[in-house]
Amino acid sequence: MQEKLSEEMRDRMEQIRQNYEEITEEIARAAEKSGRKAEDIHFLAATKTVEPALINYAIGLGLRYIGENRVQEMLSKYDEYHLDSCELQFIGALQTNKVRQIVGKVSMIQSVDSIKLMKEIDRQSEKNGIVTNILLEVNIGRETNKSGVLEENLEELLKSAAFLSHIRVRGLMTVPPICEKKADVFKFFDKMHQLFIDISGKTMDNVSMDFLSMGMSDDFSEAIQCGANMIRVGSRLFGARVYR
Numbered sequence: 001m002q003e004k005l006s007e008e009m010r011d012r013m014e015q016i017r018q019n020y021e022e023i024t025e026e027i028a029r030a031a032e033k034s035g036r037k038a039e040d041i042h043f044l045a046a047t048k049t050v051e052p053a054l055i056n057y058a059i060g061l062g063l064r065y066i067g068e069n070r071v072q073e074m075l076s077k078y079d080e081y082h083l084d085s086c087e088l089q090f091i092g093a094l095q096t097n098k099v100r101q102i103v104g105k106v107s108m109i110q111s112v113d114s115i116k117l118m119k120e121i122d123r124q125s126e127k128n129g130i131v132t133n134i135l136l137e138v139n140i141g142r143e144t145n146k147s148g149v150l151e152e153n154l155e156e157l158l159k160s161a162a163f164l165s166h167i168r169v170r171g172l173m174t175v176p177p178i179c180e181k182k183a184d185v186f187k188f189f190d191k192m193h194q195l196f197i198d199i200s201g202k203t204m205d206n207v208s209m210d211f212l213s214m215g216m217s218d219d220f221s222e223a224i225q226c227g228a229n230m231i232r233v234g235s236r237l238f239g240a241r242v243y244r
């Protein structure tokens with residue numbers, strides 16, 4: 001049993017190694033097509049449902065960012081992550097009453113979409129004596145029941161950051177609608193890039209547009225070509241998710 005298990009682990013690690021190589025090559029090609037370098041693109045691995053041994057294996061391959069999207073799962077794995085050369089970020093929907101549990105443990109919270117949430121992250125960060133980086137999540141497809149702020153409400157959120165000295169807005173994030181045709185997703189990525197460029201051109205206190213986080217397993221090349229500089233890839237790296 002023991003031997004069988006470790007053999008399975010070895011196989012999975014080998015698969016992850018191959019996937020990692022392919023993804024980094026694809027990132028480099030997409031970066032080049034959009035006039036940038038591979039180093040300009042930040043590759044975050046979405047690690048939900050993945051056991052720490054495999055996450056740490058991927059970190060050993062050179063991964064610099066991992067992202068979890070559920071607080072409970074993140075906390076249960078937290079002590080096992082090898083975070084010396086890798087940042088842990090939060091990428092999922094976050095309830096205000098859970099902010100306290102993750103502030104100080106993550107280098108960035110990517111999924112902030114309300115002033116209430118910003119204020120609570122600020123409050124908890126102040127208690128910890130730190131400044132927490134955040135991205136504002138945009139609901140670019142205007143989908144009901146989806147997290148993220150609508151475009152027209154983004155400015156108000158950006159402006160309120162000026163008064164919150166224990167957070168810093170570092171950019172934008174989105175999860176676009178699922179599109180049957182690849183061409184359709186471009187439209188959403190382009191819109192996000194335009195928002196990113198527009199805000200970058202303004203001077204706003206406590207806001208710096210450093211990261212545009214978009215693109216997942218099926219569309220990260222397209223996202224990069226549309227201007228993303230951070231992609232979040234899960235199943236393409238670790239294999240199909242098994243929910244237990």
Ligand SMILES: *Cc1c(COP(=O)(O)O)cnc(C)c1O
Pocket residue numbers: 046048069091092175216217218232233234235236
């Ligand atoms: C799971 C997840 C991803 C990665 O999804 P894949 O399709 O497996 O690459 C990216 N972003 C968020 C917010 C996620 O929850």
